[in-house]
Amino acid sequence: MKFIHIAFAGLMCLASFAGAASAASAADDNDITIQLKDGPVVIQLMPEVAPKHVAQIKALVAKGAYDNVAFHRVIDGFMAQTGDVKFGNMTKGYNAQQAGMGGSDMPDIKAEFSKTPFVRGTVGMARSQDPNSANSQFFIMFKDGPFLNGQYTVVGKVISGMDLVDKIKKGEGESGSVTNPDRMIKVTLGKK
Numbered sequence: 384m385k386f387i388h389i390a391f392a393g394l395m396c397l398a399s400f401a402g403a404a405s406a407a408s409a410a411d412d413n414d415i416t417i418q419l420k421d422g423p424v425v426i427q428l429m430p431e432v433a434p435k436h437v438a439q440i441k442a443l444v445a446k447g448a449y450d451n452v453a454f455h456r457v458i459d460g461f462m463a464q465t466g467d468v469k470f471g472n473m474t475k476g477y478n479a480q481q482a483g484m485g486g487s488d489m490p491d492i493k494a495e496f497s498k499t500p501f502v503r504g505t506v507g508m509a510r511s512q513d514p515n516s517a518n519s520q521f522f523i524m525f526k527d528g529p530f531l532n533g534q535y536t537v538v539g540k541v542i543s544g545m546d547l548v549d550k551i552k553k554g555e556g557e558s559g560s561v562t563n564p565d566r567m568i569k570v571t572l573g574k575k
Contacts, residue, residue: 413437414542415444416575418568419551424544425574426506426523429537433495436508436517436538441572443468443487443519449570451475454551455482458559461528463551464509465567466520473566483560486518494536501531504541504548523548543574 413428430437443449448468455471456464465471469485470478494514501507501524509520517536525548541548554561 412572413539414572414574415440415539416571416573417449417544418570418575419544419547420565420568421547421550422544423575424547425542426539427542428506428539429499432497432499433508433536433538435492436495436536439487439489439492439519440521440538442489444570444572447570448487448519449567451566451568453477453482453561453564453566455479455561455564456522456559457551457554457561457564458557459553460526461559462507462522462524463548464520464522464559466509468519473564479560479562483520486520489518491516491518492536496533496535497537498533499537501528501535501537503527504545505537506539506541507531508536508538510535525549 413430415426415428417424417426428437428440449466451474452465452468452471453473454463454465455467464483467482467485468487470481471485503524503526505524507522508517509522510517521538523541552561552565
């Protein structure tokens with residue numbers, strides 16, 4: 384009888400470890416790592432806030448679509464924008480005049496606005512005037528931007544490497560367009 388109790392306790396302990404590993408794995412499934420020139424930035428995606436947008440980002444990451452894509456619009460004290468996989472790939476047909484006007488071969492996504500605020504490190508989806516036009520482009524906030532709350536879809540937050548985001552080359556003027564921009568060297572699923 385004592386052996387059964389010990390065996391049961393052992394099974395419960397193993398189940399506990401498996402559950403913890405499974406929870407850690409599930410968290411990693413919603414992390415992406417962006418390799419910048421100065422090191423890695425880890426973003427925790429928020430499928431509970433914007434499930435369709437997060438699914439599209441993860442699909443693009445899995446295809447390698449974000450690799451070598453420029454930070455084409457970077458406004459000091461505001462945000463760094465990237466993700467134009469059509470015109471922004473710096474090794475495959477980069478077009479500085481059109482970077483920021485393209486998306487991907489996937490469909491645009493209907494807005495998933497939430498009460499999640501835009502604060503330093505928040506990752507939001509870029510879009511045109513049409514709220515339902517987000518596709519592949521996203522931006523990372525340098526500072527809080529409450530004027531964006533409820534107007535743009537929040538998809539995640541930087542959990543590691545925000546100091547590296549701060550080092551992204553800034554653009555000029557109100558548009559923030561960048562000459563010889565920094566890029567996302569490699570973007571992968573999980574923490575790397």
